[in-house]
Amino acid sequence: MTKTLLNNIANPEDLRKIAQSDLSFVAKELRESIIDFVATKEGHLGASLGVIELTIALHYVFNTPKDSLIWDVGHQAYAHKILTDRKKYFHTNRQLNGLSGFPKRTESPYDSFGTGHSSTSISAALGMAMASKIKGDFNTQHIAVIGDASIASGMAFEGLNHAGVTDANLLVILNDNAMGIDPSVGALKKYLMKAKVGQKAPKGNMIDALNFNYSGPIDGHDLTELVKELKRLKKIQGPKFLHIVTTKGKGLKQAEQEQIKYHAPGKFDKLTGEILPKNSENKAPKYQDVFGFTLLELAKKNKKIVGITPAMPTGSSLKYMIEELPERAFDVGIAEQHAVTLAAGMATQGLIPYCTIYSTFLQRAYDQIIHDVAIQNLPVVFCIDRAGLVGQDGATHHGVFDISYLRCIPNLIIFAPQNEIDLRNILYTVQLGKLENPIAIRYPRGKGNIENWQVPFEEIPIGKGRTLKEGTAIAILSIGTIGTRISEIIDTFPEIEKQKIAHFNLLFVKPLDKTLLDTIFTKFDRILTIEDNTIKGGFGSSIIEFSQENNFANKRIKTLGIPDEFIEHGTTYELLQSINLDNEGIKTEIKNIL
């Protein structure tokens, strides 16, 4: 099909000139464009395919960007981007220096609010709506589009609860597809599933009771219905709530049938929909799988073990335990705060909770870590996935702050495995019944290097670092999986220089191995620390603090890590290169110190 209509639409002003009867053709073309793009360039698929009609209807009816439109999470905003002056750049989506995969205020006036983490849209839209009223503007509308998984999160409820006692011009649109990345969970999902398209919701339903003008549910793929309802809602003052029902992956058969896989499928054949195999030589496991399989192995023997994930059973690989031991493994929905305090409660009863959360999403549960876990010194095991740079999801998703935000919390142990076997062994160690503190175990996205990682368990001594290589002139102190890369880099130096370089992987950021550090600082004057956390407050900072507290302040310490800026999107390799943390960059730093 020739793309006649979409070719002539650069932005919503053009879209509004189109006859309503032609909008379904725009939808078809948009769907094809997104499938074409994601099939070769990768990215999020299912969520965007599900909101194509909604996106068109919203921009058609409302006066965007004056009327503000916030996409919760933001992974479903591809059609929005294409319709808002970014069609010609869309081929750069998620690429270095290209468009962000999420809405971003600096990218377009149509992106009213930056998103990436879920459940923020209602509060942000309410803030905007209240601001409009304060400024004497009673007409502008502020719209939050939120999914059924995200609306079950605490922050969304806080926003709804507040909005219901305001007269703000807020429209919350619930995009109900019964899916997060994995199937949605919880009692609210069951409640929502009772609502059926075409049947009037009973008066006094939950949203109604919160003082919203409720309508729906309507079919979110029916453009005529959507346009009609949005036109009606546009004229209504105060908080409004529209419930629409959609299908995640709409328009691509496989994406509709296998919604988890096609959330972000990687490359696929755009005609057959078949996912193309990744031709990777590396047969080593993903770190998430080392976690998932090891936990299941341990949990089969140790009845005290429980597993908790906030809405990421597939991403974290807790799904293996959920499938085999469902009575002891829980997906609690997008509820990081609840996940942490739930783990704390279980720990008070002598269970051993392994709470797996991505580094970036754990940020949301900071008070719970301090107030509910650390102050009471409860031995919760935090399994912090996707630590370090994560690549194309960009600034909202990099896990580069956790060492800094955790290191200042008393009682907490912080461990970063150098490889898959370390991760396996620490998961084993913490369930031996000796752990008296909470522990944070941070590991990266993606694969390790060791194919045969399922070796017999060995206990890891808490607070002991590892000497990887002796040397005569400089000491490199690394933490986490970057240590293996440093060893490879050292191996590329000529023998005479190699002999000068010593390398230690501390493994524990807290407690630091003070005996090892004493020996290192006594022997070496030049020290280089390397980490994939932000330099400010990170592992390197802890080494500088050690030197000052222990009369080694005269030593030359250079800290390498993530600089004090938000790192955008690109492949992880490109991003490492951009901040001199690729092999070449690190090698140059080592040479400069030698």
Ligand SMILES: Cc1ncc(C[n+]2csc(CCOP(=O)(O)OP(=O)(O)O)c2C)c(N)n1
């Ligand atoms: C705070 C937070 N936790 C976890 C995630 C990971 N995540 C991204 S999308 C998603 C599911 C969102 O589902 P839903 O709200 O139903 O939106 P839909 O996918 O249907 O658009 C999750 C859990 C996130 N983005 N933010």
